[in-house]
Amino acid sequence: MSDRKPDIDRIFHALGDPTRRAMVERLSTGPVSVSQLAEPFNMTLAAVVQHLQILEESGIVRTEKIGRVRTCRVDPKGLDAVQQWLEARRSPWEKRLDRLGDLLVGE
Amino acid sequence: MSDRKPDIDRIFHALGDPTRRAMVERLSTGPVSVSQLAEPFNMTLAAVVQHLQILEESGIVRTEKIGRVRTCRVDPKGLDAVQQWLEARRSPWEKRLDRLGDLLVGE
Numbered sequence: 577m578s579d580r581k582p583d584i585d586r587i588f589h590a591l592g593d594p595t596r597r598a599m600v601e602r603l604s605t606g607p608v609s610v611s612q613l614a615e616p617f618n619m620t621l622a623a624v625v626q627h628l629q630i631l632e633e634s635g636i637v638r639t640e641k642i643g644r645v646r647t648c649r650v651d652p653k654g655l656d657a658v659q660q661w662l663e664a665r666r667s668p669w670e671k672r673l674d675r676l677g678d679l680l681v682g683e
Numbered sequence: 684m685s686d687r688k689p690d691i692d693r694i695f696h697a698l699g700d701p702t703r704r705a706m707v708e709r710l711s712t713g714p715v716s717v718s719q720l721a722e723p724f725n726m727t728l729a730a731v732v733q734h735l736q737i738l739e740e741s742g743i744v745r746t747e748k749i750g751r752v753r754t755c756r757v758d759p760k761g762l763d764a765v766q767q768w769l770e771a772r773r774s775p776w777e778k779r780l781d782r783l784g785d786l787l788v789g790e
Binding site: 584585586588589591592593594597600601604650652655658659661662664665666 | 691692693694695696698699700701704707708711757759762765766768769771772773
């Protein structure tokens with residue numbers, strides 16, 4: 577099991593690909609094996625594994641091999657990192673909107 | 684002024700670069716001219732414009748030329764698109780956590 581921390585550069589890069597986003601969408605409904613994850617995609621298992629590796633290196637997905645089966649799951653910390661970045665970008669506008677709101681109601 | 688709609692592939696790609704994220708961070712405090720935006724970066728204006736173009740094509744940044752000055756600002760719709768994608772990924776876990784919570788309090 578990989579123990580990488582979320583890396584915001586790699587996360588944004590990883591999520592810039594529609595196949596990898598579709599994989600995260602699939603995994604966000606629950607953990608699955610690599611072959612289950614590959615099922616809906618019209619590509620070789622090797623290609624799926626390559627995408628999975630990029631997701632894993634970004635810290636957004638974890639995989640764990642138990643016996644002969646490798647199970648994949650989303651690591652919420654990866655999505656948290658994106659969320660925090662977005663929230664930090666929004667707050668200045670929201671603060672300004674709040675101030676505008678206060679101004680309009682005469683406070 | 685560009686009239687592109689947010690494109691989630693391009694947005695994630697655009698934000699995968701630390702310089703472009705720093706530009707969005709700068710713009711999230713308010714609109715600035717291209718030369719003001721370029722100031723803190725140790726790179727040519729041409730390189731800044733190239734990064735800006737990638738941000739603009741993704742729909743996350745808008746630029747508008749008035750007279751001789753091109754002003755850049757963040758388009759909130761770009762960040763909204765990322766936010767919506769993230770929220771859609773989170774809800775299944777949150778629903779499961781809610782159900783677990785209900786189970787634990789015996790409801």
